[in-house]
Amino acid sequence: MVDIFRTFLDRIGSVLGGFRGVMPEFGASRISPRRAIEYAPVWYAVNKVAGHFSQLPINCHRRLDRGSEIDRKHPGHILAHTRPNRWQTAPEWKMQGAYQLLLTGNWRCVIMREGSRPVQLIPFNNPSSSVWYQGERWHGTTVCKDEPLAVALGITTDGTTIWIKDEDIFFVHGLSLDGLSGINPASVMSNSLDAGLSAEDQVRMLAKKGFSGSLMLEAPAGMFRNAEEAKQFLEMFRDAHDGSENTGKTALLREGIKANMITMSGRDSQWIEQRLFQRQEAAMWFLLEEIIGDDSSVSYNSLAEKHLAYLTNCLNRWLVHIEAALDRSLLTERQIDNQTHFFKFNTQALMRMDPLKQAEYLTKLIAGTVISPNEAREKLDMNPYEGGDSYSNPAITVAETGENDDETPEEVDEIGAEAAKRAAIVGWIRHMIGVEQQRVCQAVKTKNFIASIDRFYKTFSESLGQICEELGGNAGIANEHCRASQDALLTLMQATDKDLLLDAVGELTSTWTERAEELATNILRGK
Secondary structure, three states, X not given: OOOEEEEEHHHHHHHHOOOEOOOOOOOOOOOOHHHHOOOHHHHHHHHHHHHHHHHOOEEEEEEOOOOEEEOOOOHHHHHHHXXXXXXXXHHHHHHHHHHHHHHHOEEEEEEEEEOOEEEEEEEOOOOOOXXXXXXXXXXEEEEOOOOHHHHHHOOOOOOEEEEEEHHHEEEEEOXXXXXXXXXXXXXXXXXXXXXXXXXXXXXXXXXXXXXXXXXXXXXXXXXXXXXXXXXHHHHHHHHHHOXXXXXXXXXXXXXXXXXXXXXXXXXXXXXXHHHHHHHHHHHHHOOOOOXXXXXXXXXXXXXXXXHHHHHXXXXXXXXXXXXXXXXXXXXXXXXXXXXXXXEEEOHHHHOXXXXXXXXXXXXHHHHOOXXXXXXXXXXXXXXXXXXXXXXXXXXXXXXHOOOOOOOOHHHHHHHHHHHHHHHHHHHHHHHHHHHHHHHHHHHHOOOOHHHHHHHHHHHHHHHXXXXXXXXXXXXXXXXXXXXXXXXXXXXXXXXXXXXXXXXXXXXXXXXHHHHHHHHHHHHHHOX
C-alpha cells in the first residue's frame, strides 16, 4: 500500500510549513523542459541518450558461489525488464525516464504493491514535482483525476497535491546541491538556451521574410519627385518579392534602377560562428562528445571505440545511479543485506562490432574456453545445437579425435580457429537468407510479383555484398547468389498457377538456408 497524504495547492504552505523544490534559481530567465526540447541540438541530444538508454536491457541477477545468473521470476526483473506498468513497455518507460532525468533532473515512479510484492511502476507526469524532508523524505506532485497515477491512487479531484513516502518511490536524480533532489537542467541551461532559441527565431523570421534585407536599390538622380513616390515604389517592389511565396521569382527593374547586393558583414559571419558554437555548447550540457553539424567533433579509429567513449563519458553516469535506485526500491531488505541480488544493465547491445570482428572475437572466446559455442550463438540470436554447451577448445578437440595425429599443434590450432570462424560466418549468412526468404514470400502477395522481386534484390544484393566483404569475401559472391535466386523464382513462376504460387515459393525458399555453407566456402576462399 502506498503511504500518501493529500493537500490542495493553496494550502501546501500552511500544512507543511515549507518544502524544498527541485528548481533552484539560476538566473532571471526560466525555460521549461517542453520549450528546451524545441531547440534542435537539445532534441538531438535527448533523443540520442534516451534512445540508447531504452535499448539497454535491465536484468535482476542472483549471485551464485561463482558468478551470477538472471533471476527471471523476480518481481523487480519483470517490472524493469519487461512490463513496468499496464500501458508502457520497458523501452517506453526508460525513454520517458531519460527525458525526465535529462531535462528536469529527477525521475520518479510510484511503486504499487500487492502486499510486499511490487506490481507496477507508475511515473510522475508533472515535471515540477517537489521533495520535502522532515526526518524522512517525501515526494510531492499535483495530479489530474484522469491521469494514470491519480486513477491508481483513487484520486477523483483535479488539482490535488499528493505527498508520498520515499520508500514507495523509485527515485533517481542528477547533480544535486542538497542530496535530496536534482538540479533542474532546463533552468541551469536557461541563458544558453535563450541564446540558441533566439537564433532559431531569427532564422525563422528571415525565412518568413523571404530575403535577408541585403539588397540596395539605386535610382537615377531626380527619378522620384517626392518621398511619397519612392515609398510607393518600394511597397510595390516588396509586395512582388518579399515573403517565402515569392522566393525565386524574377525581378524587373526599369528606368535605370540598379540592384546592389550587400555582401555578408562581419557581424553576420560572427552570428554563423555563434550558431556553430551553440551546437558545441549543447553537447557539453549533455556530456556528448559530438553533435551532428559540429565539424570539430572527436574522431575515433573504429565504431567500437566511439561507442565505448560514449558509454564511458555519457551513459554510464546514469546507468550506475539507476542500478542503485532499482536495488534500493525493488529488492527486499534481506536481499540487500545479504547481497543476494542486484540489478545490472546489459551494455553489450551498444558494443556490437562489424560481422568479421565479431566472428573473430567469438572465435577467440570459444578457443579460450571462456564461452561455449551455444553462448556464442546466443549472442548472434541463433538457436543452440546439441553438444554446443561444452567448454572446450575446438583445436584440442580435433587433436583428441586422432584424425590429425600427424599435424603440429600450430596446425591443429589453426584448423580449430578456422572451423569456429566458418561456423560464425555460416550463422551470419543464414540470418541474411532468412531475411531473403521472408521478403520474397511477402513479395508474392503483391500485384506485380516480378517488379517487387526486382526492387528487393536491388537493395538486398548490396546489403549481402557488404556483409560478404566484411567477412573476407567480395560482392561478386552476393551478386551470384541473388542471380541464382531470381532465376529460380522466375522459372517457378512460369511453371506454376497463380493461385498456387505462394505455397510453391514457400516450399522453394525453405531449402535456401542450405546454400549458406556454399557461400561461406566462397567467402573463406576469397572468391
